Amino acid sequence: METKAPKKKIQTMAELAREAGVSASTASRALRNSPLISKETIERVQSVAKEHSYRPHLGARNLRLKKNNVIVLILPFNYAEEDVLGNPYIFKIVGTIGSKLREIGYDLLLSQMDDISEEIDDRYVHAGIAEGAIILGRGDNDTAKLKRLEETGIPFVILGPILDNQTYCSVGIDNKSSGCMAVHHLAKLGRKRIAIVSDNREDPNAESYARFQGYKQALDELGYPFDPDLVGPSTHSGKSGYDAVQHLLKTAPDLDAIFVATSDVVAISVMQALRNAGKHVPDDVAIVGFDNIDMCNFVSPSLTSISQRLKDEVAHLLVEKLLDQINGKQVESVMLNGSLVVRRSCGSQTDYPLRV
Amino acid sequence: METKAPKKKIQTMAELAREAGVSASTASRALRNSPLISKETIERVQSVAKEHSYRPHLGARNLRLKKNNVIVLILPFNYAEEDVLGNPYIFKIVGTIGSKLREIGYDLLLSQMDDISEEIDDRYVHAGIAEGAIILGRGDNDTAKLKRLEETGIPFVILGPILDNQTYCSVGIDNKSSGCMAVHHLAKLGRKRIAIVSDNREDPNAESYARFQGYKQALDELGYPFDPDLVGPSTHSGKSGYDAVQHLLKTAPDLDAIFVATSDVVAISVMQALRNAGKHVPDDVAIVGFDNIDMCNFVSPSLTSISQRLKDEVAHLLVEKLLDQINGKQVESVMLNGSLVVRRSCGSQTDYPLRV
DNA sequence: TACGCCAATGCAATCGATTGCATTGCATAA
DNA sequence: TTATGCAATGCAATCGATTGCATTGGCGTA
Incomplete structure (x- = not known):
């Protein structure tokens, strides 16, 4: 048998110090390899510590050092x-x-x-x-x-x-430029009636607000009119994507693309709703999501998305x-x-x- | 203006005590509504504490109480x-x-x-x-x-x-009984060639091991033979579901159901692979996943799964x-x-x- | 008046590690 | 021999809150 079996655990610096035949301050410094302490003492203290598998009490250290990591x-x-x-x-x-x-x-x-x-x-x-x-x-x-x-x-x-x-x-x-990018991409595919699904908060703090602004700016740059009928409301829940599609298919049945600004989770639910409504993705409706989660690769069809890196x-x-x-x-x-x-x-x- | 503006913050019990004209011990007890302290003192200390928005230093308390929550x-x-x-x-x-x-x-x-x-x-x-x-x-x-x-x-x-x-x-x-349940359900739908996708570890500690045992037990109870060709290997990554299907379609092209014992994420990827291979879910192949994540509702087709509640x-x-x-x-x-x-x-x- | 009791409060130790400031002891220089 | 320097170590205070034990003072009772 090696000296591998740890003896009864030493709980505190003071106990360790006693065991090593030094004071607590010396033990403390020894463990931290202080240059104030002689090589021999450092080695002795550290080996005693190891042998008894001593670990410092971080709570106490933190209090003293006003630190906590x-x-x-x-x-x-x-x-x-x-x-x-x-x-x-x-x-x-x-x-x-x-x-x-x-x-x-x-x-x-x-x-x-x-x-x-x-x-x-x-x-x-x-x-x-x-x-x-x-x-x-x-x-x-x-x-x-x-x-x-x-x-x-x-x-x-x-x-x-x-x-x-x-x-x-x-x-x-940059949510605004990202939203802008999504719409330009859809336009480049030849889509004319590009809808947005967004939680559409009025608060300029909201991410969705900036994405929505990007959507509008892109329409503007493309010379497309902004049409409120192309706006589908959602929350961040999966179900809300489903509901947004029900809404959009009533207000704008001719849509040919949807930028789901909320999230990929919502976008996946949007795709399911479209399929249930007999619409084909991407032939009838092209989709862009937001977040680029791994799952984008594994749904059918796989989902185009904006990566936040x-x-x-x-x-x-x-x-x-x-x-x-x-x-x-x-x-x-x-x-x-x-x-x-x-x-x-x-x-x-x-x-x-x-x-x- | 109310007295709402908090004066300069009191940082320690001692400072609080001085401000309230008592000792630190009394202050401490007062804040904890000790019955040892008179009502008036308790109120005074607490109001001073509030006024200066004093908060105890939990690190110190934890050290003393040998607690940390x-x-x-x-x-x-x-x-x-x-x-x-x-x-x-x-x-x-x-x-x-x-x-x-x-x-x-x-x-x-x-x-x-x-x-x-x-x-x-x-x-x-x-x-x-x-x-x-x-x-x-x-x-x-x-x-x-x-x-x-x-x-x-x-x-x-x-x-x-x-x-x-x-x-x-x-x-x-109970992974074993859950796996068993999945297979019995698929059999009840009339499926005869039920495959399993699993990370298939030999270690009895592994969840997948128990699910696999459940799969085998169900086959046994149903009088179906166990066929190694019906076992598709996977890891926990989404991609691995895709690969498992490539494998299975070679070894057992006649399969009519897959129990994806690994996870729903893998199952979703399995469904995509099947679709890409021209197989229809559920008409050609029925699928059961594991975990019952929210996304099960939103993929197409929506995914049957085992809920771990x-x-x-x-x-x-x-x-x-x-x-x-x-x-x-x-x-x-x-x-x-x-x-x-x-x-x-x-x-x-x-x-x-x-x-x- | 003297004594005891109790409510209210304060003192000082404690939790465990760290560190500024002594103190020790030994070696070298004067 | 005494002074001086320095390496090595220990003492005691510190971080901030808590608590066992003392202390204070006011009141009631003999």
Whole structure:
């Protein structure tokens, strides 16, 4: 038998110190390889620590160092009710953020909150639980709340577009130009009656608002008239895509393309509704979705979509910007361009290679 | 103007106490409505606290109380590479667990780990960061690791089936009987050549193993012979469903049903592959998936699937069992029955009402 | 008046790791 | 021999909230 069997666990620095015949301060320094401590002592302490599988109590360390290596990730609840958690796009971002944080030694606390509010400060940052927050999404009425959050002075970043007069940091894609791109692509295919499915919020903060503006701008550039009959309302739930199609087929039965600005999940449901109504995709109606989730490759027909390049850039930037703030640096918001991934729902003839 | 504007924030108990003209101990007790403190003092302290928007430093409290109201949720990485995070089933569970925990005042730390190991203890529980762990999934080689984790004595529960000789607590569905149910349903539709798509691991710990056993048992009960040509290999990625169909159409071109035991995501990709191969679902081939994700309603044809009743029962039970352990109670593992949700991929004629 | 009791409050230790400021002891220079 | 320097280590305070045990003062009773 080796000395592999760990003896009874040493729980505290003091116990470790006693076992190694030194004081707690020396033990502490030894574990951290302080140059103040002699080589022999360092080795002895570390080997005793290993032998008894001692691990420091991070709670205590954090208190002393006023540090904690945790960031909190906020999923706004109003958003959640519309099934953020069922939205693979958000989930992927969460996972990627988690990996990035782990690489740099941070942990991730996941919190669903009714509102973006000072609670983030009270409950997490000021409370010494987390050092900053990443907020995934922003609702209609959040401007004032974000203002107050900003006044608390805690580090945070938000996933979303840059708004006018915004003084905090956000990372998002350019929804307007992305919407514009989708419509231009459909027009290039020869489509004349291009509908939009959107949750169509009036709030300029909303992503959907910017995508809708992009839709309008493209129509304008193309010389197409804007027709309210071509607007189908949706929420973020899958079912709402189905309902939007019922609506559109009444108000504009001659439509030949739909830009589903809400999400791919909704777009997939839109395609199903069209099929049930006897419409063929893409021959009768071409479809463009938003988010470019993996599933786009696996539905029939495969779904053309706008990629937010989420895995690498968005998650990476969110983390980077937040950490810069925590370390006292000034940061600027970022707006990324979306990109169009063309698949069968727009008439492309192949499904492979997969485009992810 | 009301006295609404909070004065400069009071950061510590000591400052609060000074401001209210009492000692720190009295202030602490007053905030917690201790019967030791007079009504007047309680009111005064609390109003001063409110006025200066004082919040306790939870890190300090946790250290003192040896408590932290955090549980850590482990996403095994080997699993993650196969895209757990793209799997809506897992994400939903994460969200539901988060909500449950929040209701009872706990926070959720999300951790992706390469391995289930003592690191959970070292880094989280022993370190005073979390009180226990919920582990989402278990791989082939985890038995020994779970044994060691158990020896650390930390509270944990795992999502998965109950294994022979298992001494820790798990919550999962009865994969074997679920697989059995799927096949019996397909047989009842008159299908004779029922294939299975599975990641087909030999490890009895694997969910897929149990589902495969269920498949075999059903064939047995039906008097159908087991035919290796009817087994299509897959991983958890969407693409693998596509590949499995290519394989099956060579080895068993006469198949008339597929039980996609891996997941709905794979099943959706299976359906696309069949369509591309000129096969009609359900007329030529009937399909049953596994997980019953929302998307089942929105693909064409809508997908029959086995529901793990995840939102309410599984997440709820995981949390409950873990908290019981934290509070020193004995707990027993649970095995839930799956249930079949029939949709068009098995010939059902309607998509509505949605079955979620 | 003296004593005891109890409600209300404060003091100081505690949780466990870290660190500024001594202190020790040994070696080298004056 | 005494002074000086420095490497190595220990003491005690600190982070902020909590709590066992003392202390205070006011009231009732003998």
